Amino acid sequence: MRAFVIEKYAHPSKIPLTQDAPAPTPEKDQVLVDVYSAGMNFFDILQAQGKYQTQPPFPFVLGTELAGRIAHDSPLPPGCPFKHGDRVFGAAQGAYGEKVAARWQQLTALPENMTFDQGAGLQVTWPTSYEGLAGRAELKPGEWLLVTASAGGVGIAAVQLGKLLGAKVIAAASTQEKLDIAVKYGGADYAVDYSKKDWQKEVLKITGGRGVDVVYDPVGMIRDCLKCAAWKCRLLVIGFAGGEIEKLPLNLVLLKGVTVMGVYWGGTTVKDPKRIPVVWKDLLELLSHDKIKPVVYNEVFPLERLADGLGALEKRKTWGKVIVRIRDEQTGAKAKL
Numbered sequence: 001m002r003a004f005v006i007e008k009y010a011h012p013s014k015i016p017l018t019q020d021a022p023a024p025t026p027e028k029d030q031v032l033v034d035v036y037s038a039g040m041n042f043f044d045i046l047q048a049q050g051k052y053q054t055q056p057p058f059p060f061v062l063g064t065e066l067a068g069r070i071a072h073d074s075p076l077p078p079g080c081p082f083k084h085g086d087r088v089f090g091a092a093q094g095a096y097g098e099k100v101a102a103r104w105q106q107l108t109a110l111p112e113n114m115t116f117d118q119g120a121g122l123q124v125t126w127p128t129s130y131e132g133l134a135g136r137a138e139l140k141p142g143e144w145l146l147v148t149a150s151a152g153g154v155g156i157a158a159v160q161l162g163k164l165l166g167a168k169v170i171a172a173a174s175t176q177e178k179l180d181i182a183v184k185y186g187g188a189d190y191a192v193d194y195s196k197k198d199w200q201k202e203v204l205k206i207t208g209g210r211g212v213d214v215v216y217d218p219v220g221m222i223r224d225c226l227k228c229a230a231w232k233c234r235l236l237v238i239g240f241a242g243g244e245i246e247k248l249p250l251n252l253v254l255l256k257g258v259t260v261m262g263v264y265w266g267g268t269t270v271k272d273p274k275r276i277p278v279v280w281k282d283l284l285e286l287l288s289h290d291k292i293k294p295v296v297y298n299e300v301f302p303l304e305r306l307a308d309g310l311g312a313l314e315k316r317k318t319w320g321k322v323i324v325r326i327r328d329e330q331t332g333a334k335a336k337l
Contacts, residue, residue: 001021001099002019003017003021003094003096003098004018004097005021006048006059006061010048011045012044012045012048013307015307021061021097023099024061024099024100024101026075026101029077029104029105030103031071031074031076031101032075032100033066033070033101034068035066035067035095035099035327036067036068036326036329037066037300037325038065038066038067038095038323038324039095039125040301040321042313042314043064044063044064044310056093061095063094063097064123064124065091065121065122065124066089066102066120067088067110067116067118067119067120067122068089068100068327069086069087069088070086071099072084072085077104082104082107086109087116087119088107088108088109089110090108092106096324097326098327106123114287114294116325116327117296117300117325118296121296122287124154125154125294126157127265127279128154128157129154129158130282131263131279132158132263133214133236134165135275137234137236137261139214141165141166142166142168143214144210144213145169145212145215146203146215146225147171147182148173148215148217148221149173149219149241149316150172150178150179150191151178151179151319151320152218152316152319152320153322154238156182156320158216159188163186164286167214169190170188170190171183171191172199172203173193174193174195181320185320194224204228207228211229211233212229213233214236215229215233215235216238220241220245220246221242222235222260226249226252229258231256232257232259233256233258234258234261235258235260237260237261237262248260294320294321295320296320296323297320297321297323300324301324303324303325
């Protein structure tokens with residue numbers, strides 16, 4: 001089968017697509033999934049280079065987020081609620097291949113109103129944003145929310161969820177195109193270009209001088225955001241897409257009375273598993289009724305061009321969720337260039 005196999009650590013641009021990778025063998029609690037679409041994430045770039053906190057033994061297939069169908073040649077373990085051909089989304093190591101072995105507990109039925117492309121970006125992006133805003137920050141109606149990288153996968157989800165939770169949302173990004181995306185698809189109330197000097201002054205002006213109550217930051221800009229944080233602001237550390245792990249001046253944390261919180265959904269699923277069904281129950285209700293809607297980047301990449309997609313993501317040239325399409329949604333045939 002075609003798959004993006006990692007045999008030694010390297011940047012994705014240096015790794016060729018394997019045409020004859022062996023099909024995965026499911027373990028006793030796993031099912032085989034025919035992958036139709038998979039979501040690209042910044043951590044995939046790190047994992048390919050041996051820089052991520054989760055590193056499978058060689059050789060392994062890259063990719064985690066996926067959407068597809070339960071394969072007709074798949075075993076159905078005891079307790080598995082799915083049948084052959086069911087549409088599902090979820091997480092499993094090896095999503096960048098035509099088939100993947102996934103624990104059925106890590107799969108969820110894909111709502112009928114959603115495409116595989118939309119479903120491929122759900123598993124990490126949306127629960128991260130929901131748990132961060134609703135679970136950790138406990139965002140309240142009327143509060144000010146600042147979202148950095150607001151046109152990216154988790155960022156635009158945070159903008160949508162912030163609006164749904166009743167917040168006044170300020171979208172921050174590095175280009176006017178991305179700010180327009182955050183307003184158009186996310187519904188942001190205000191947009192601020194953080195590539196400009198002293199951009200925090202604009203945030204302070206928007207908020208009447210008081211600053212924001214919650215910061216949602218996937219970039220690594222917590223230090224910069226402290227300049228426009230209100231007293232007792234809750235700052236959510238989502239990731240470091242900017243490329244550097246920043247160091248915080250704790251004197252400002254003290255003087256502003258702020259709370260800095262890490263939001264790592266992968267860790268939540270291990271350390272606090274009782275949160276999983278709570279978060280997904282709420283999200284699926286919203287998704288099924290189109291109250292929130294995944295935003296897919298306007299270029300969907302075939303598997304042969306996976307490295308191009310990851311490269312564009314790494315250079316922060318994309319917006320929404322970047323997707324690799326492995327099978328055609330209508331026919332199930334392999335997607336072609």
